Amino acid sequence: MSQKPKIALIGNPNAGKSSLFNSLTGLRQKTGNFPGVTMDKLTGTWEIEPGQEVDILDLPGIYSIYPKSLDEELVINILGNPANEDYPDMAIVVADASNLKRNLLLFSQVRDLGIPTVLALNMIDVAETEGYVINSIKLARELNVEVAEINAKKGIGINGLRLAVGKTLANRYASNDALPLPVDELMLEGIQLKFGEADPYRSLLWLMEHDRMKMFSPDQRKAFDAIQDEFQFKSEEYKTSETVKRYEALSEVVERCVINLNRQWDAPPVKTWTDRLDSVFLHSIGGYLFFFLLLFVMFQAVFTWAAYPMDAIDAGVAYLNDWLKTVLPASALTGLLTDGLVAGIGGVLIFIPQIAFLFFFIAMLEETGYMSRVMFIMDKLMRRFGLNGKSVVPLISGVACAVPAIMSTRSIGSWKDRLITIMVTPLMSCSARLPIYTVLISLVVPEKSTLFGLFNLQGLALFGMYLLGFLMAIVSAWVMKQILQVKERSYFIMELPTYKAPRFKHMAISILNSVKAFVFEAGKIIVAISIVLWVLASYGPGDSMSQVDAQVRQANPTLSAAELSNRIASEKLENSYAGHFGHFIEPVIKPLGYDWKIGIALITSFAAREVFVGTMSTIYSLGGEVDDENATIKNRMRAEINPETGKPLYDVALGFSLLIFYAFAMQCMSTLATTYRETKSWKYPAIQFFYMTALAYLTAFITYQVLA
Amino acid sequence: MNTRKTLAELKIGERAEIVGFTDALLSLKLLEMGCLPGSEIEMTHLAPFGDPLAIKVSGYTLTMRKDEAATIQINLLNN
Numbered sequence: 001m002s003q004k005p006k007i008a009l010i011g012n013p014n015a016g017k018s019s020l021f022n023s024l025t026g027l028r029q030k031t032g033n034f035p036g037v038t039m040d041k042l043t044g045t046w047e048i049e050p051g052q053e054v055d056i057l058d059l060p061g062i063y064s065i066y067p068k069s070l071d072e073e074l075v076i077n078i079l080g081n082p083a084n085e086d087y088p089d090m091a092i093v094v095a096d097a098s099n100l101k102r103n104l105l106l107f108s109q110v111r112d113l114g115i116p117t118v119l120a121l122n123m124i125d126v127a128e129t130e131g132y133v134i135n136s137i138k139l140a141r142e143l144n145v146e147v148a149e150i151n152a153k154k155g156i157g158i159n160g161l162r163l164a165v166g167k168t169l170a171n172r173y174a175s176n177d178a179l180p181l182p183v184d185e186l187m188l189e190g191i192q193l194k195f196g197e198a199d200p201y202r203s204l205l206w207l208m209e210h211d212r213m214k215m216f217s218p219d220q221r222k223a224f225d226a227i228q229d230e231f232q233f234k235s236e237e238y239k240t241s242e243t244v245k246r247y248e249a250l251s252e253v254v255e256r257c258v259i260n261l262n263r264q265w266d267a268p269p270v271k272t273w274t275d276r277l278d279s280v281f282l283h284s285i286g287g288y289l290f291f292f293l294l295l296f297v298m299f300q301a302v303f304t305w306a307a308y309p310m311d312a313i314d315a316g317v318a319y320l321n322d323w324l325k326t327v328l329p330a331s332a333l334t335g336l337l338t339d340g341l342v343a344g345i346g347g348v349l350i351f352i353p354q355i356a357f358l359f360f361f362i363a364m365l366e367e368t369g370y371m372s373r374v375m376f377i378m379d380k381l382m383r384r385f386g387l388n389g390k391s392v393v394p395l396i397s398g399v400a401c402a403v404p405a406i407m408s409t410r411s412i413g414s415w416k417d418r419l420i421t422i423m424v425t426p427l428m429s430c431s432a433r434l435p436i437y438t439v440l441i442s443l444v445v446p447e448k449s450t451l452f453g454l455f456n457l458q459g460l461a462l463f464g465m466y467l468l469g470f471l472m473a474i475v476s477a478w479v480m481k482q483i484l485q486v487k488e489r490s491y492f493i494m495e496l497p498t499y500k501a502p503r504f505k506h507m508a509i510s511i512l513n514s515v516k517a518f519v520f521e522a523g524k525i526i527v528a529i530s531i532v533l534w535v536l537a538s539y540g541p542g543d544s545m546s547q548v549d550a551q552v553r554q555a556n557p558t559l560s561a562a563e564l565s566n567r568i569a570s571e572k573l574e575n576s577y578a579g580h581f582g583h584f585i586e587p588v589i590k591p592l593g594y595d596w597k598i599g600i601a602l603i604t605s606f607a608a609r610e611v612f613v614g615t616m617s618t619i620y621s622l623g624g625e626v627d628d629e630n631a632t633i634k635n636r637m638r639a640e641i642n643p644e645t646g647k648p649l650y651d652v653a654l655g656f657s658l659l660i661f662y663a664f665a666m667q668c669m670s671t672l673a674t675t676y677r678e679t680k681s682w683k684y685p686a687i688q689f690f691y692m693t694a695l696a697y698l699t700a701f702i703t704y705q706v707l708a
Numbered sequence: 709m710n711t712r713k714t715l716a717e718l719k720i721g722e723r724a725e726i727v728g729f730t731d732a733l734l735s736l737k738l739l740e741m742g743c744l745p746g747s748e749i750e751m752t753h754l755a756p757f758g759d760p761l762a763i764k765v766s767g768y769t770l771t772m773r774k775d776e777a778a779t780i781q782i783n784l785l786n787n
Contacts, residue, residue: 284757376771
């Protein structure tokens with residue numbers, strides 16, 4: 001079979017593009033996409049005929065081909081550049097039939113670029129309830145394009161779309177219309193002479209958007225500037241006049257193809273569900289109350305509902321570990337397998353339920369259209385802190401993972417707002433912190449306690465940690481706003497989509513993808529670090545390790561055999577390479593209440609904080625004091641005794657100090673790499689690393705000193 | 709009587725017709741999102757603290773900040 005044809009999905013935001021993408025590709029999607037964030041292109045395959053597949057490329061939603069923010073830039077970089085590896089053989093423009101004129105604007109621009117195009121009319125049912133009847137056969141004739149009526153959400157009309165796409169792929173018909181608004185012929189010739197023969201509208205796009213297109217070198221950009229100067233061509237004016245002109249032509253088309261059944265001027269406006277819901281969610285007091293309540297329920301749920309599957313996984317891992325120990329011969333390799341790998345992987349697996357719940361809630365906010373309402377009610381407040389209503393999306397999805405959250409800042413048009421959002425997003429407590437919070441909270445907050453007999457105190461503490469992260473994020477944003485004195489305009493023109501019932505299949509796919517990505521990405525790191533750590537904790541410099549045995553026996557002749565082997569194990573850990581590292585940094589972390597064992601965990605966490613739990617279980621299992629009955633990490637940490645006081649090591653002061661440290665410290669290489677990629681400078685990830693780590697150290701210090 | 713105003717001065721529930729734009733850069737964005745001169749708009753929501761605001765235009769809801777709304781000239785329609 002030859003190269004698969006490539007089809008791009010293009011459309012206004014909320015026109016149903018993602019629904020169509022999911023209907024067409026199902027589980028055959030290549031890129032895992034985090035809920036709430038569709039910033040990058042997504043690819044998948046669609047079996048258009050038995051045995052014939054096409055590649056489907058889902059692009060970010062846009063209103064026109066002229067980009068206003070970074071996420072929109074991606075579209076012209078693909079559609080405007082035939083040399084791009086993603087340049088499609090044809091496009092499907094998904095149009096919201098209930099808002100036809102505006103959706104056709106984008107369609108006409110895409111078609112004028114010289115790309116064979118099919119028009120997919122979505123939400124015809126909505127248009128009909130609003131009293132509009134569309135004659136799609138006539139529309140197809142008027143626009144000279146294949147039109148398919150679809151219901152993307154229910155997956156209806158896909159066969160009609162197959163037919164339309166098949167025809168268009170066969171004849172590759174692309175319109176060759178004149179420019180919507182004539183320009184100087186000499187100027188067009190000038191562009192084509194220098195940059196090659198192309199569709200006139202595409203040449204013009206190059207001229208107007210050359211600064212946003214990655215295909216051009218700095219010299220070529222200068223050449224474009226020179227052409228603009230020579231012909232006194234004003235891009236912005238042209239774009240505006242072009243848009244007006246296109247609307248004029250499309251108005252006539254719509255006039256001829258759409259019948260409006262309720263064209264009485266005084267028809268009483270119908271109160272839709274969206275209107276009713278908005279009167280609550282956008283209410284100046286009620287809106288905030290509801291939002292806060294929603295977040296609160298979300299964290300209660302993450303803690304309480306997820307507890308049942310988590311306990312089951314926890315018990316399963318402990319059982320597997322014990323079973324392996326009884327079956328396998330006791331050796332160093334068995335130790336690595338059970339205490340290193342199984343414990344480390346178990347540390348990740350156990351958090352799948354919580355992470356799935358978290359992703360579920362975020363996907364829900366996005367799916368139903370509620371997220372845009374949050375942006376609306378939060379904009380003014382966020383602006384005071386140097387952020388933007390649109391910063392709410394990165395901040396909320398930062399609760400899942402900072403990497404896609406930072407990528408989602410591309411929709412923020414203003415550079416300054418975007419930069420500040422990027423800088424503070426990692427302070428939001430991500431899902432990798434959840435395991436650490438869970439373990440530590442369960443150690444320092446009593447399990448059975450409730451507030452007013454209603455709220456689980458552990459859930460409340462968890463909610464507090466997330467709130468703390470958010471507060472620190474906006475305070476840091478405010479500080480950065482004072483430092484970055486750039487006057488720049490930021491937009492907040494945005495559409496509030498109608499409320500929609502969540503598409504559970506769609507959500508299931510994205511939750512599955514996210515959880516899979518989390519487990520495999522985090523799993524890889526944890527396995528690698530567990531092995532390294534196990535080696536470092538099992539071997540020591542020189543012959544110190546081998547001498548430990550004899551020394552301990554000599555010093556403690558009266559101990560029982562079990563106690564003796566525990567003592568030897570912990571002495572060995574202390575003399576290992578890992579022990580030396582831990583002791584090396586102990587003076588620095590002592591004021592925060594940490595001992596050298598926690599020091600080892602801090603060192604390993606600097607690459608990725610999710611290894612904390614795995615590290616702890618490796619350290620404590622190697623360090624002896626293991627009761628094989630209940631060898632979970634929680635129990636091991638609970639049994640740890642502070643040698644100076646003789647009381648449990650993980651008391652309230654240490655617990656909270658560690659919680660605070662992990663809440664604020666920058667311990668994620670992937671996030672720093674993403675910040676570098678998104679800001680194109682090492683300066684910002686460096687600042688991010690130092691300010692967050694300093695903040696963590698300082699606040700943990702204060703916490704420990706106050707509580708101790 | 710029709711009085712010329714900007715969108716920022718519209719009260720909740722009031723309807724108006726778009727007459728023109730005073731900001732060239734914003735006008736492109738507004739046009740692309742369907743705010744055409746001649747179309748009818750209704751002020752539907754004000755966010756807490758009175759900013760941003762939400763309007764209804766040809767069947768869907770748009771939000772914008774007050775200073776952005778001030779660049780849209782309108783003709784108040786009597787209900």
